[in-house]
Amino acid sequence: MNYQNTLAFAQEQDQQDSLHHFRERFYFPQVNKQDAIYFCGNSLGLQPKSAQMYIDNEMYKWANMAVEGHFKGDEPWVNYHTLLAGGAARVVGAKENEVVIMNQLTVNLHLMLVSFYRPEGKRFKIITEGGAFPSDQYALETQTRFHGYNPDEAVIELFPREGEHTLRTEDILQSIKQHSEELALVMMGGINYYTGQVFDMDAITKAGHEAGALVGFDLAHAAGNIPLQLHDWDVDFAVWCTYKYLNSGPGGTSGVYVHERFANDNSIPRFAGWWGHDAKERFQMKKGFRPMEGAPGWQLSNGQILPMAVHRASLELVDEAGGMEALRAKSEKLTGYLEYLINDVHVGKDVLEMITPSDPQARGCQISLLVKQNSRLLFDKLMEAGIIVDYREPNVIRVAPTPLYNSFEEVYRFSEILHECLEAH
Structure with missing residues (x-):
């Protein structure tokens, strides 16, 4: 897939995504009085709105x-x-x-x-x-x-x-x-x-x-x-x-x-x-x-x-979403876009190392970033900016866009915020 580092491209992908509406079926935590970008489904998934009824x-x-x-x-x-x-x-x-x-x-x-x-x-x-x-x-x-x-x-x-x-x-x-x-x-x-x-x-x-x-x-x-x-x-x-x-x-x-x-x-x-x-x-x-x-x-x-x-x-x-094959098809595109954008962030190249395989068949939703300097500080900056990700000792930030409720625009916004945090790092 030919990715582009533009908001317009991300929004176009969301418009073409048959699973995009499923994000409306979940509750999102609030940070700074707005929906957080929640990339932590590898630790705890979001609450389906239908769960309360059941x-x-x-x-x-x-x-x-x-x-x-x-x-x-x-x-x-x-x-x-x-x-x-x-x-x-x-x-x-x-x-x-x-x-x-x-x-x-x-x-x-x-x-x-x-x-x-x-x-x-x-x-x-x-x-x-x-x-x-x-x-x-x-x-x-x-x-x-x-x-x-x-x-x-x-x-x-x-x-x-x-x-x-x-x-x-x-x-x-x-x-x-x-x-x-x-x-x-x-x-x-x-x-x-x-x-x-x-x-x-x-x-x-x-x-x-x-x-x-x-x-x-x-x-x-x-x-x-x-x-x-x-x-x-x-x-x-x-x-x-x-x-x-x-x-x-x-x-x-x-x-x-x-x-x-x-x-x-x-x-x-x-x-x-x-x-x-x-x-x-x-x-x-x-x-x-x-x-x-x-x-x-x-x-x-x-x-x-x-x-x-x-x-x-x-x-x-x-x-309802079409099972694991449908989720996987979106996941490969979504995680691939995340990888592309991270590689396109030139600031802080000496700070970040992606330790997740680049082969889509050898990874799932998650990309793990080894942070070589002040890893906890970078994590804190992301969280304060409304990006909920996961930190694992000693110096890895795990980022997991999940296909049921995450969007291409969120991945794009994450890369923009990551770029800003790295510039200040």
């Missing part, structure tokens, strides 16, 4: 039906999680019985590791990306320690080559092959939270399976950001949160994917709960756990109805 519906049922809301009305709470399965499956590229919405992200990650990290003999090691999000690091550390291993020996962290910021796919695959006889699990993020790099999940899964290991992904920064094909890629398991690109509220509910090959495998170890028990027998209250078929068999407790109601509103917006 919550109010459940509050009304709670007020007027109380406990009977579990079983009466058009959408009884006992089955509420099933209302989300189709939309969630479309977001991650799975079959409906391969997904379930439940709990929160790190809880679900631990539940999956209980089932899919099964060290035996010399196969006890886990490969992951170095500098993964701390929750993943802590989960792998404590799970390996729980099994009696030293995490420093059991967890193999992969880091970029010297002088580079992102991992090369060939290095990931080579490491899997190198450790194939010791490998129990490959567990990585779908997108690295710090650099915004998209990992080749298809190739990594194939390599992991060829090595005799199971393969799982934390999709916190991938779900709702890029198209996923978990079933076709043959991924064993995955987890994700819903409060970033899926706009489902702070601390919102989480998603789990388990490949259908495990749907009826009752030999898999798991931490069981009442809601994962065979629904036909659940209220017989008998001992002896019999899991439901597929991912729902990993449920512990009854559904978190209010967070799920928000997530339902968000999933319906994704479907």
Whole structure:
């Protein structure tokens, strides 16, 4: 696409954008008594205006039906999680019985590791990306320690080559092959939270399976950001949160994917709960756990109805917008325009370094800027000017224009403000 560094070009792109009107379906925070330019959907997505209606519906049922809301009305709470399965499956590229919405992200990650990290003999090691999000690091550390291993020996962290910021796919695959006889699990993020790099999940899964290991992904920064094909890629398991690109509220509910090959495998170890028990027998209250078929068999407790109601509103917006393919098509243009404008800002070239891959297929919505001087000062200036972005220690500003509610004009205005801040830097 031939971009131009002009307001007229940005406004023309918005006029041609079939998704532009979706920004009217969200609330924007106010800075200096006007809508902020919100480029922080990689941390917390904006509130859909429809979320209140969905919550109010459940509050009304709670007020007027109380406990009977579990079983009466058009959408009884006992089955509420099933209302989300189709939309969630479309977001991650799975079959409906391969997904379930439940709990929160790190809880679900631990539940999956209980089932899919099964060290035996010399196969006890886990490969992951170095500098993964701390929750993943802590989960792998404590799970390996729980099994009696030293995490420093059991967890193999992969880091970029010297002088580079992102991992090369060939290095990931080579490491899997190198450790194939010791490998129990490959567990990585779908997108690295710090650099915004998209990992080749298809190739990594194939390599992991060829090595005799199971393969799982934390999709916190991938779900709702890029198209996923978990079933076709043959991924064993995955987890994700819903409060970033899926706009489902702070601390919102989480998603789990388990490949259908495990749907009826009752030999898999798991931490069981009442809601994962065979629904036909659940209220017989008998001992002896019999899991439901597929991912729902990993449920512990009854559904978190209010967070799920928000997530339902968000999933319906994704479907209404045309699904992940439509969002991705706009995202590539929007992020490409951001990259073009940043590269066109000549002031401060010695201060900024883009550490996100330039290949559109190797990144999502996010561009990470390494700031070599006074990084916190630049971040503060942007925030004061009404640009809400994200700061990560020690010196990275993450900028994430999201296709559901951000515009080309906002990207243009950001570049103008960045230029002004750098001139004063």
